[in-house]
Amino acid sequence: MGLAAGGPAAGTSPGRLEISLRSIHQLFNSLDPSPFYERDLDSHAENYLVSWAQELPPRATLSLCLRLSEPPPALDGPQWIEAAVQHYFAERERLKRAELRGLLRQGRTSLGIGLLFLTACLLLSQWSQALLPSGVMASLLRESFLVGGWVAMWRPMQIYLYDWWPLGQQALLYRRMSRMPVTLRLAPPASSTPA
Numbered sequence: 001m002g003l004a005a006g007g008p009a010a011g012t013s014p015g016r017l018e019i020s021l022r023s024i025h026q027l028f029n030s031l032d033p034s035p036f037y038e039r040d041l042d043s044h045a046e047n048y049l050v051s052w053a054q055e056l057p058p059r060a061t062l063s064l065c066l067r068l069s070e071p072p073p074a075l076d077g078p079q080w081i082e083a084a085v086q087h088y089f090a091e092r093e094r095l096k097r098a099e100l101r102g103l104l105r106q107g108r109t110s111l112g113i114g115l116l117f118l119t120a121c122l123l124l125s126q127w128s129q130a131l132l133p134s135g136v137m138a139s140l141l142r143e144s145f146l147v148g149g150w151v152a153m154w155r156p157m158q159i160y161l162y163d164w165w166p167l168g169q170q171a172l173l174y175r176r177m178s179r180m181p182v183t184l185r186l187a188p189p190a191s192s193t194p195a
Contacts, residue, residue, distance in 0.1 A: 015060035017052050019045075020187065024072040024081060041088050053177055062180040067187050082182035093174035100167040107159035114153040121149030 021027060029040040041049070053062055064085065072081065125145035132138040 015056050015062045016065065017049070017063070018065040018067060019048075020067045020069075022069045024066065024068055024070075024184075027066065027081075028084070038087060039084060041085070046088075049177065050173070053173055058172075062176055064180055064182045065185060066182065067185045069187050071186055072184065081184060085182050086178050086180065088178075089174045089180070090178035093171050093178055096167055096171040096174055100164060100171060103159060103164055103167060107156050107164070110159065111153075111156035114156050117152040118149035121145040121152070125149075 019027075027042060027045050029042050040046075049064070056062070066081070122145070125142045128138060128141050128145065132141065
């Protein structure tokens, strides 16, 4: 695709990115048959924009400037391009939030199963201590019940301690990107030098 990026110009926010493109169509997936404002971004462009936004502080204001060598078709004016980029990232946020809800639902289910299994293992451990004579095998059986019960709690603890927040952060990043203003600038034509 060939993205050429420029850093922020003097006096502008560090959250401003300038990308040079030959045509606006380089920004979008050419195989997507959707109407223009619902079209997916090119995967390279999406990865580039997301990695750029991730490097910025969470409260940085984002803005995107597209420098085009060719003017966009009349139908694809600046307002449609901004709407298309914002719609794309709003849809990404919606999907990420749905993924987060699914993960938390799985966490609740696995927590319920884990607590039931842990309770059963604790009861079996107590039962084996009361019924079996003391010895190595009885201790091994009791400890096995305890370990098995706590291992059953591993998945819900992983979900609630570690797995949910990266999804939440990605959803927040996509929300910020879905509100990012997009401006277009036509690059000045290359001046031809006389031979």
